[in-house]
Amino acid sequence: MSGIDIRHPHSLPLPKARKAIEEVAEKLAERFDFEWHWDGDTLHFNRSGVDGRIALSPKDLHVTAKLGFLVAMFKDSIEQEIRRVLDERFN
Known part of the structure; x- marks a missing residue:
């Protein structure tokens, strides 16, 4: 199984960072047909062949995702x- 592992620094207050992550999730949901929900400070997203999360901490975000066989063929475009x-929302 292929995976994505991205750490991205941020300097936003947590409520603003959380809002920005939701905007990221909405864009990804539109593009890749994901569903998402919050569990504490971790946003979980999934669809058939993808199980991922964005963990929010005071200084960075940690995006991880497990990709199934068919989705793994698109790993580079998904990661890109x-x-x-993230660059658009956090830089």
Whole structure:
């Protein structure tokens, strides 16, 4: 099973960072048909072949995802889109 592991620093107050993560989740949901929900300070997202999370801490975000066989073929484009959206919202 292939995976994604991205750490991205941020300097936003936690409520603003949480709002920005929700905006990231909404964009990814539109593009890749994900469903998502919060569990504490971790946003979980999934769809068939993808199980991922974005853990929020005071100084960074940690994005992890397990990709099933078919979705793994698109790993590079998924990871590139995640990085692009994180840069857009957190830089």
